[in-house]
Amino acid sequence: xxxxxxxxxxxxLAGGAHAADYIFGAxxxxxxxxxxxxxxxxxxSLDYLHDDHKGGAGGAGLEFALPLGPLTVAAGGKLxxxxxxxxxxxxxxxxxxxxxxxxxxxxxxGQAYYAPDSFASGSVNRVSDYSAGVRWNVLGPxxxxxxxxxxxxxxxxxxxxxxxxxxxxxxxxLSF
Numbered sequence: 001x002x003x004x005x006x007x008x009x010x011x012x013l014a015g016g017a018h019a020a021d022y023i024f025g026a027x028x029x030x031x032x033x034x035x036x037x038x039x040x041x042x043x044x045s046l047d048y049l050h051d052d053h054k055g056g057a058g059g060a061g062l063e064f065a066l067p068l069g070p071l072t073v074a075a076g077g078k079l080x081x082x083x084x085x086x087x088x089x090x091x092x093x094x095x096x097x098x099x100x101x102x103x104x105x106x107x108x109x110g111q112a113y114y115a116p117d118s119f120a121s122g123s124v125n126r127v128s129d130y131s132a133g134v135r136w137n138v139l140g141p142x143x144x145x146x147x148x149x150x151x152x153x154x155x156x157x158x159x160x161x162x163x164x165x166x167x168x169x170x171x172x173x174l175s176f
Contacts, residue, residue: 021135023145025171029053030164032149036097037074038175040067047078047129049151051164055084057151061113063096070101078113080127082153086160089153091120091127105137109147123156137175145171 019038025031029052037043043063050056063076075096082089095113102108110132117125133147151165 019176021143021173021175023135023143023171023173025145025147025149025169027149027169028165028167030149030167030169032165032169032171037063037065038072040065043074045076045078047080049149049164051084051162053085054162054164055086057082057084057153057164061093072099073097078129080115080129082124082127084153084162084164086153086155086162087122089120089122089124091115091124093119093127093129095129107135107137109133109135123160125154125156126152127154128152133169141175143173143175145173147171 020035021038023034031050033048035046037045041064043065045061045063047061048058057080059078059080061076061078063074065072065074073096078093080091080093082091093113093115095111097109097111099107099109111130113129115127120127129151131147131149133145135143135145137143148168149165152163154161
């Protein structure tokens with residue numbers, strides 16, 4: 001719970017940076033909160049993920065987004081605090097995201113971030129964070145989202161590795 005409070009506090013700091021999508025999603029025992037910036041330029045992204053039985057991860061990132069007509073691509077990195085039930089660590093993930101407007105108010109999106117062992121602390125070998133889905137802007141700033149999220153922490157001792165997300169989720173959010 002304290003990680004969620006931390007993520008929400010960071011959200012209030014990042015809120016003035018750019019217009020953004022704020023999405024809360026849940027599925028298969030996991031909850032997630034994300035803030036992704038919209039438009040051209042630098043943006044701050046926030047991420048929080050929690051599994052009821054395996055722990056959580058949260059952090060902030062910096063990215064540069066470039067709109068190319070209906071496609072927006074962004075590249076950047078995230079610093080994540082990892083707190084699964086197998087022990088705390090941190091990781092610096094690099095990657096990007098893409099958002100494609102397939103129709104007015106309907107977007108396909110995907111993101112991929114990765115941290116090798118040289119970008120992670122402790123016994124962490126790698127961290128993988130992937131997601132994809134569709135977002136529908138229902139009315140004004142309100143949107144709904146359906147997607148798939150995979151978040152995996154691999155450790156040197158495989159019995160301490162944890163997959164915090166590997167499944168579908170539904171979400172709702174605001175854009176402003």
